[in-house]
Amino acid sequence: MNGLLSTLVDILSEPAILVALIALIGLIAQRKNLSDTMKGTTKTFVGFLVIAAGAGILETALAPFGEMFQEAFNVAGVVPNNEAIVALALNEYGTNTALIMFFGMIVNVLIARFTRYKYIFLTGHHTMYLACMFAVIMAVAGFNTVPLIAAGSVALGIVMTLSPAILQPFMRELTGNDNVALGHFSAVGYAISGLIGKLFKGSKKNSTENINFPQGLGFLRDSTVSIALTMIVMYFIVAIVSGPAFIESELSGGTNYLVFSLIQGGSFAAGVFIILSGVRLVLSEIVPAFKGISTKLVPNAKPALDVPIIYTYAPNAVLMGFFSSFIGGIVSMIIMFISGGTIILPGVVPHFFTGAAAGVLGNATGGFKGAIAGSFVNGIIVSFLPVFLLPVLGDLGFANTTFSDADFAVSGIFFGSLANYAGPIAIVISLIVILVLMAIPFGKKKVNTEEK
Amino acid sequence: MKFLAVCGSGLGTSFMVEMNINQVLEELGVSGIEVSHSDLSSATPGDADVFFLAKDIAEGGEHLGEIVVLDNIIDMDELREKVKKVAEEKNLI
Numbered sequence: 415m416n417g418l419l420s421t422l423v424d425i426l427s428e429p430a431i432l433v434a435l436i437a438l439i440g441l442i443a444q445r446k447n448l449s450d451t452m453k454g455t456t457k458t459f460v461g462f463l464v465i466a467a468g469a470g471i472l473e474t475a476l477a478p479f480g481e482m483f484q485e486a487f488n489v490a491g492v493v494p495n496n497e498a499i500v501a502l503a504l505n506e507y508g509t510n511t512a513l514i515m516f517f518g519m520i521v522n523v524l525i526a527r528f529t530r531y532k533y534i535f536l537t538g539h540h541t542m543y544l545a546c547m548f549a550v551i552m553a554v555a556g557f558n559t560v561p562l563i564a565a566g567s568v569a570l571g572i573v574m575t576l577s578p579a580i581l582q583p584f585m586r587e588l589t590g591n592d593n594v595a596l597g598h599f600s601a602v603g604y605a606i607s608g609l610i611g612k613l614f615k616g617s618k619k620n621s622t623e624n625i626n627f628p629q630g631l632g633f634l635r636d637s638t639v640s641i642a643l644t645m646i647v648m649y650f651i652v653a654i655v656s657g658p659a660f661i662e663s664e665l666s667g668g669t670n671y672l673v674f675s676l677i678q679g680g681s682f683a684a685g686v687f688i689i690l691s692g693v694r695l696v697l698s699e700i701v702p703a704f705k706g707i708s709t710k711l712v713p714n715a716k717p718a719l720d721v722p723i724i725y726t727y728a729p730n731a732v733l734m735g736f737f738s739s740f741i742g743g744i745v746s747m748i749i750m751f752i753s754g755g756t757i758i759l760p761g762v763v764p765h766f767f768t769g770a771a772a773g774v775l776g777n778a779t780g781g782f783k784g785a786i787a788g789s790f791v792n793g794i795i796v797s798f799l800p801v802f803l804l805p806v807l808g809d810l811g812f813a814n815t816t817f818s819d820a821d822f823a824v825s826g827i828f829f830g831s832l833a834n835y836a837g838p839i840a841i842v843i844s845l846i847v848i849l850v851l852m853a854i855p856f857g858k859k860k861v862n863t864e865e866k
Numbered sequence: 867m868k869f870l871a872v873c874g875s876g877l878g879t880s881f882m883v884e885m886n887i888n889q890v891l892e893e894l895g896v897s898g899i900e901v902s903h904s905d906l907s908s909a910t911p912g913d914a915d916v917f918f919l920a921k922d923i924a925e926g927g928e929h930l931g932e933i934v935v936l937d938n939i940i941d942m943d944e945l946r947e948k949v950k951k952v953a954e955e956k957n958l959i
Contacts, residue, residue, distance in 0.1 A: 537878045594940050597878075636926060637875045638907035690905065694876060702885055720878020723940050725922040732922060767875075 429508030430466075433696055434459035436516050440703030454699035461695025462508075468692060469501035472685030475678050478665045479649060480814040483757075486655035490756045493648070494764055494800050494818035495641075497689045498682075500546045502813055507549040514566035515545035521571025523708045529852045532715045533582075534708045535574035537597040538697040540720075544599055544825075545570055547807075547817055551826055554808040555833030555841060565838070568845045573825050575852070577601040578718035581775075584608040588727055588778040597718025599821035600768040603792040607772035610791055611784025620781040622731040622773070638687050640762040646679030648759060721771045728774045734782070735773015735789035740765040742793020750797075756804065758797050764818035768796055792820075799823030806830025867956065869901045870914035872930075874923055876905025879939060883918055886942060890949045896958045916952055 425431055437458035441451045476498065483491035504511060519541065526532050535541060548566035557565055578595035581604055586592055596604070650672065653661060658671040666674035708715060725732045743760025750757045769789045776788025796818065803823040804811035807830075817823065832840040871883035880903035887901050902914075906926050909917065917930045920939045927933055934948050953959045 536882070538881070539877045589940075636906045638905070687907070690875065690877065691908075694903075697877075697881070701881060705885065719882055719940065720873075722873055722879040722920065722922070723882070726920050726937060726939050729922045 427509050429504065429512045430459050430462035432509055432512045433462050433700075436512065437699040437703070440699060440707075444703055444706055457695045458699055461692045461698075462504075464692030464695060465501055465504060465689050466692075468497075468685050468688030469505065470685075471681060471688060472498050472501055475645075475681035475685055476814050478661075478674075478678055479645075479652065479682075481665060482649075482652045482656045482661065483814075485660050486652050487751075487757070489754065490812075491652070491759055491814070492756060492800065492804070493645075493759050493761055493815050494796070495686065495761055495815050496543045496764075496818050496822075497686045497693070498815040499810065499813060499817055500543045501685075501689045502815070503546050503550055503810055507546060507553065510549035510553070510562060510566065511542070511546040513563045514549055514570055515542050517563060517567035518545055518548075518570030518574065519704050521567050522574040523711055525571055525575045525849075525852065526708070526712045526715045529575075530855055531575045531579050531852060532712060533575050533578040533595050533597075533718045534705075534712065534715045535578065535597045535718045536701060536705055537599075537718065537720045538701040538704070539693050540597070540599045540819075541570070541574065542693065542697070543817070544573060544822060547822055547826055548829075550807055550810055551830050551833075552838075552841070554806060555830065556838045557841075561838075565841055565845065568849070569825065569829060569841075572845070572848055572852070573599070573821060574718075577821050578716070580605050581608075582716075584775050584778065585724075588724060588775065593716065594723065595716045595718040596721060596724060596771075598721035598767075598771065598819070600721075600771070600792075600796065600819035601821055602824050603768055603795045603820035604771050604775050606795065607784075607788030607792050608775040608779050610788040611776035611779030611781075614780030614783040614787065617781040617783045618779065620783070621728070622734055622777045622782040622785050623728055625730055625782060637690075637763055638683055640766065641686055642680055642683035644762040645682040646676055649675035649679040721767055724771060724774050728777050728785075731773040731777040731782075731785045732770040733773075734785055735771070735776070735792075736766045736769040738786045738789040739769025739772060739793035739796070742769075742790040743797045746794050746797030750801070756801060758800050760793070760797065761818060764796055765793060768792055768819060795820055796823075799827070802827050803830075806834070867899045867958070868914040869899055869916050869918065869952075870909060871901070871903040872906055872909050872917055872919045872923070872927055873903070874906055876903060876908065879920065880904065883920075883936070883939065883945070886945055887918065887949055890942075890946050891953075893946070894950060894953060894959060896953050899958070915956075918948075 434455050438455045441454050548569050552562045552566045581596050581601045653671050653675040661671040743765050772789040772792035773785040777785035800816050803826045829841050871880040873880035884901050884903040911931045917933045919927045921937050924935045
């Protein structure tokens, strides 16, 4: 009996098996045929193992960067990248991540079913990444076993609902209807960008789209290319400052320091590429199942979809927003450099995706001035928030990489600080209070201040 | 016959388009088409017969061959019309 029980525990504590079982449940619930069920379950299982393989490559690529940065500037340098931090965290928190993701989706559907907030969050990879972050935060806060899963799932379900909710007024302005919501965990940055755009109401007519913008920067859309190029440039700068002697004796085993940096920067992109392939495999069955089930249970819900859905509304604002946000990131880095302490390096990927969306929404409320100002502030927000997130991530706060989008940081800092000041019980009380506020009609304003 | 939806990171938007294409094909009564999604870096001309991408990344996907550019990625009517056109050209309906 005990043997059987320990075997069962072994099975369920392997996250790859667990997510495969979740996919299997989803496929059976949709009454798929045997062939589809086999295919989907196996793909999900293998996908999770692919993520773990990518994590290994990424860790090897990133570790020397941290050491070089320390040697060059005597402070820690952090490159925010969701894929990187999640892949590293899954080694230890994989099982809890899978369970929090599964139950968090259920909480999201329940909130949509029983409150005024009819948002179904369909951006699966962000759901998974936030589930991972809550698995870490709740463990650091002092939860374990069932309470950890419960607290993490409720927190995830709440953020999955509130993140699209605070953006909906801006989405209505942009799309001209109320059918679709934005599901991307950087909503705080986008909402602030939209509000800043309102300061430039006068120039609303001067849209970014009236400007002739040079094309030919399309290669930045290609995340593999942009990650590789930025990491190589960053590696080169750090390598030149820390000098060949240190690198060739301590890190590269005698290989030329620039060649070594080039390969390391490229390997980082290779790691992310592999992790993304794994994420795609894991989500390929879970997201359609979630969509199908939620459509049945909450027929009048609004789907909250990934951020590129708004890029087609203002392609020029996308590029201007990226540049402006990136400049905000560089300015922030210089401020951190002067004031001392950990430095957050501007990554192309987070600034591209969040800066672009901030630009589109800023343009919708305040024309091209709104786009530039809003996305610049977004760049500052996504640079400074991670600094305050690092301390609540426990050991993961020392990983040279961290979560890159605003809502991760805002919700992480919120729950992490609660635990620091008043222990896990404060988190439980806050979750109950937020749920009660959401259940009351017209309690909207209060909930949003809670979240901030 | 294969269709491939493409977006910048191959995670959310292209996945949504894939699910929507499947829905449209079902409405049209077309079966036997494999629809999947991918990122721009990984997509190669041999991956599919027809590629679907949003207007904002169209310039990065010109090398793929037969591409269908979606002006508004969340507009089901536009997608319905364009998928139907492809299906008619390929004698699937």
